[in-house]
Amino acid sequence: MDLEFIQRLVKKNDTKIVMLVMDGIGGLPRETDNKTELEAAYKPNLDKLASNSICGLHQPVGSGITPGSGPGHLGIFGFNPEKYQIGRGTLEALGIDFDLKPGDIAARGNFCTIDKNGNITDRRAGRISTEKNQEICKLLSKNINIAGVKIYVETVKEHRFLIVLRGDGLKGNLIDTDPQEIGVKPLEPTGGPGSEKTVLIVKKFIEQSKKILENHHPANMVVLRGFSEKPNWPSFPDVFGLKSAAIAAYPMYRGLARLLGMSLIQAGEKIEDEFTTLEKNWKDYDYFFIHIKKTDSYGEDGNFENKAKIVEEVDHQIPRIMKLNPDVVIVTGDHSTPSALKSHSWHPVPLLIWSKYCRPDNVKQFGERACITGALGPRLPAVELIPIALANAKRLEKYGA
Amino acid sequence: MDLEFIQRLVKKNDTKIVMLVMDGIGGLPRETDNKTELEAAYKPNLDKLASNSICGLHQPVGSGITPGSGPGHLGIFGFNPEKYQIGRGTLEALGIDFDLKPGDIAARGNFCTIDKNGNITDRRAGRISTEKNQEICKLLSKNINIAGVKIYVETVKEHRFLIVLRGDGLKGNLIDTDPQEIGVKPLEPTGGPGSEKTVLIVKKFIEQSKKILENHHPANMVVLRGFSEKPNWPSFPDVFGLKSAAIAAYPMYRGLARLLGMSLIQAGEKIEDEFTTLEKNWKDYDYFFIHIKKTDSYGEDGNFENKAKIVEEVDHQIPRIMKLNPDVVIVTGDHSTPSALKSHSWHPVPLLIWSKYCRPDNVKQFGERACITGALGPRLPAVELIPIALANAKRLEKYGA
Numbered sequence: 001m002d003l004e005f006i007q008r009l010v011k012k013n014d015t016k017i018v019m020l021v022m023d024g025i026g027g028l029p030r031e032t033d034n035k036t037e038l039e040a041a042y043k044p045n046l047d048k049l050a051s052n053s054i055c056g057l058h059q060p061v062g063s064g065i066t067p068g069s070g071p072g073h074l075g076i077f078g079f080n081p082e083k084y085q086i087g088r089g090t091l092e093a094l095g096i097d098f099d100l101k102p103g104d105i106a107a108r109g110n111f112c113t114i115d116k117n118g119n120i121t122d123r124r125a126g127r128i129s130t131e132k133n134q135e136i137c138k139l140l141s142k143n144i145n146i147a148g149v150k151i152y153v154e155t156v157k158e159h160r161f162l163i164v165l166r167g168d169g170l171k172g173n174l175i176d177t178d179p180q181e182i183g184v185k186p187l188e189p190t191g192g193p194g195s196e197k198t199v200l201i202v203k204k205f206i207e208q209s210k211k212i213l214e215n216h217h218p219a220n221m222v223v224l225r226g227f228s229e230k231p232n233w234p235s236f237p238d239v240f241g242l243k244s245a246a247i248a249a250y251p252m253y254r255g256l257a258r259l260l261g262m263s264l265i266q267a268g269e270k271i272e273d274e275f276t277t278l279e280k281n282w283k284d285y286d287y288f289f290i291h292i293k294k295t296d297s298y299g300e301d302g303n304f305e306n307k308a309k310i311v312e313e314v315d316h317q318i319p320r321i322m323k324l325n326p327d328v329v330i331v332t333g334d335h336s337t338p339s340a341l342k343s344h345s346w347h348p349v350p351l352l353i354w355s356k357y358c359r360p361d362n363v364k365q366f367g368e369r370a371c372i373t374g375a376l377g378p379r380l381p382a383v384e385l386i387p388i389a390l391a392n393a394k395r396l397e398k399y400g401a
Numbered sequence: 402m403d404l405e406f407i408q409r410l411v412k413k414n415d416t417k418i419v420m421l422v423m424d425g426i427g428g429l430p431r432e433t434d435n436k437t438e439l440e441a442a443y444k445p446n447l448d449k450l451a452s453n454s455i456c457g458l459h460q461p462v463g464s465g466i467t468p469g470s471g472p473g474h475l476g477i478f479g480f481n482p483e484k485y486q487i488g489r490g491t492l493e494a495l496g497i498d499f500d501l502k503p504g505d506i507a508a509r510g511n512f513c514t515i516d517k518n519g520n521i522t523d524r525r526a527g528r529i530s531t532e533k534n535q536e537i538c539k540l541l542s543k544n545i546n547i548a549g550v551k552i553y554v555e556t557v558k559e560h561r562f563l564i565v566l567r568g569d570g571l572k573g574n575l576i577d578t579d580p581q582e583i584g585v586k587p588l589e590p591t592g593g594p595g596s597e598k599t600v601l602i603v604k605k606f607i608e609q610s611k612k613i614l615e616n617h618h619p620a621n622m623v624v625l626r627g628f629s630e631k632p633n634w635p636s637f638p639d640v641f642g643l644k645s646a647a648i649a650a651y652p653m654y655r656g657l658a659r660l661l662g663m664s665l666i667q668a669g670e671k672i673e674d675e676f677t678t679l680e681k682n683w684k685d686y687d688y689f690f691i692h693i694k695k696t697d698s699y700g701e702d703g704n705f706e707n708k709a710k711i712v713e714e715v716d717h718q719i720p721r722i723m724k725l726n727p728d729v730v731i732v733t734g735d736h737s738t739p740s741a742l743k744s745h746s747w748h749p750v751p752l753l754i755w756s757k758y759c760r761p762d763n764v765k766q767f768g769e770r771a772c773i774t775g776a777l778g779p780r781l782p783a784v785e786l787i788p789i790a791l792a793n794a795k796r797l798e799k800y801g802a
Contacts (some may be wrong), residue, residue: 001463001464001466001483006465056779094516106527180604254415359437359739361773362773362778365789373772374779375458376779379781380464384464384465387463387465387466389465391464391465392465396465397464398744399467399468399472399482400468400469400470400472400482400487400492401470401471
């Protein structure tokens with residue numbers, strides 16, 4: 001079932017769908033009591049919700065595949081991550097919540113060090129500070145001047161930056177200028193069919209940058225990689241007929257939501273703030289994506305206790321969602337991040353979908369093992385999540401007579 | 402897995418497969434006792450059969466998709482409903498069990514009212530009676546005369562009728578003449594590549610109809626839509642190597658079974674009659690599709706009690722099937738029709754497959770929730786049903802050496 005198939009069946013009504021994403025929620029059991037982070041957390045509200053829901057576990061990409069944040073979210077948003085691939089440059093732009101426009105070309109840049117012969121001696125310019133990076137980016141932004149194109153040079157972190165080319169007739173099919181080794185010169189920009197204009201612009205950018213950075217050793221040169229056009233994807237609100245809002249505090253998730261055409265609304269600093277935002281904007285949207293980052297961050301830190309505590313904090317907010325009288329509530333994650341692994345993992349992700357019409361299964365607890373015997377099954381392809389939510393919101397027409 | 406793949410593995414033997422379809426069988430729990438129609442019904446025979454079967458729930462089209470009767474049945478017959486789409490004209494023909502031949506073009510017609518300028522004033526001719534419709538259809542059938550083509554004009558109901566064009570070199574790629582609004586003239590017939598002959602015939606049909614109906618106000622004109630050729634699909638008996646019979650009392654299901662190449666045998670009026678038909682024809686076929694309509698009808702009426710009673714009535718007939726010593730018995734539905742929703746729905750459909758070799762699971766009851774943990778899983782794609790039945794009937798060769 002592709003997006004076109006679903007889109008043809010979509011109808012609109014005034015129902016509300018809430019999708020609460022605890023990043024990296026899936027975990028692994030600890031030795032002491034054989035419980036995962038989610039199983040160990042005291043979460044009476046989520047367990048009660050699970051009792052009245054259909055439960056299961058989903059796979060964002062597929063069996064055995066560990067998703068990055070991009071593919072993980074694309075999957076639960078109904079966009080097949082194998083088909084909808086995000087170029088590295090675009091990903092970098094999303095990561096700093098840069099507002100890409102159609103036709104924009106983005107690339108990831110590194111400040112690097114070259115010797116007097118032009119050969120690279122350090123691909124990361126000694127990992128300069130982010131402050132130094134900001135200073136250089138300002139300098140380049142001010143002094144680079146290339147006719148017919150607007151160039152954005154934006155700090156990412158340490159030696160990493162983003163460039164975005166905005167102008168007519170640009171193409172993203174350029175190869176990397178980063179040779180990924182030292183002792184050699186950066187590669188000359190070249191590209192595929194139709195890229196002549198873009199190649200010329202990038203050449204000028206590199207020449208001018210080299211001159212401007214001449215006296216900024218160790219950051220005296222730039223290398224670029226992952227050129228990519230802003231993806232020309234269908235928009236989430238268009239495909240699914242949902243006026244959609246993203247409540248996410250972190251730039252990557254805001255960037256991704258924006259790329260899919262969702263509106264960004266202010267998340268706030270604390271977890272509870274996100275739910276205040278939900279309440280304040282309740283009337284204005286059909287679909288709310290609420291992103292909780294810290295379950296993943298603590299998972300990456302290997303901090304089992306704190307990951308479980310974040311679950312408890314989120315659990316405390318569940319009644320605030322239910323008080324708004326939503327039609328469909330989804331609680332899940334974009335992938336697993338077991339604190340035992342300190343990284344994203346391939347493990348299926350716990351999932352519940354609540355609605356008045358969901359035909360609840362026998363699962364009474366929101367946990368990895370409890371969800372296995374739920375109505376959604378132990379490895380639901382994540383892309384099926386939104387169609388099921390739409391059906392429960394009565395937003396899909398019958399297929400065929 | 403496509404039909405060609407299965408077909409290559411099919412071998413024949415003298416086993417018998419019975420597929421009992423309770424239309425719209427899936428339901429939703431009622432408030433009083435949290436039981437669905439199927440769970441509430443007293444059905445000792447189905448529960449016993451479930452105990453010796455593999456159980457699960459299937460999805461006729463896909464997650465979240467509410468199937469019409471056509472796609473729902475195509476799915477359980479092993480024909481992917483996304484690939485095998487039925488045009489509106491064809492569907493109308495199936496609905497009155499009209500025997501379409503290869504090359505036939507069918508379209509749905511409306512009798513409508515036009516004013517003296519030829520503009521439509523009522524798209525449904527005041528919803529004339531079915532009797533009046535029959536009278537007009539006879540009149541048209543008798544008086545329409547177009548060289549080189551045989552035209553059938555058949556009553557459907559009220560203002561609705563079916564036309565079928567039978568002749569050489571006809572095409573179904575015509576646009577609707579029904580403008581779907583009033584105050585304008587019907588649209589002139591036009592069509593895509595190769596449709597010239599068909600367009601000419603349809604023009605003549607409309608001109609002659611207009612003259613014949615001149616004095617039949619309010620039904621003084623016709624509009625046509627959903628032109629479609631009889632689908633040129635593989636036949637169910639050919640693909641699966643099964644001499645197949647349909648026992649169905651309602652025209653739509655007889656029409657669909659006939660379209661797939663099954664033989665139609667007399668169903669009888671009552672539910673028990675269908676099983677008598679089964680007994681009488683037991684020796685003559687390999688596969689029996691038995692269709693029970695009333696579970697769906699009562700679901701559509703919102704009548705929980707009566708839907709459950711139909712299940713009990715069907716349950717009472719199960720021993721008659723088993724006494725025939727079948728090799729494989731399938732019990733399921735073509736979609737869910739919860740009486741709480743009074744309509745078809747997207748909910749997965751309970752399913753059991755019994756055979757001597759099925760390797761029974763731990764499910765002891767034939768119900769929506771009980772089947773979740775069965776061996777067939779909670780959301781089996783419906784197209785996998787027939788291959789599993791064939792395997793259990795030892796009608797599939799090993800794949801590869």
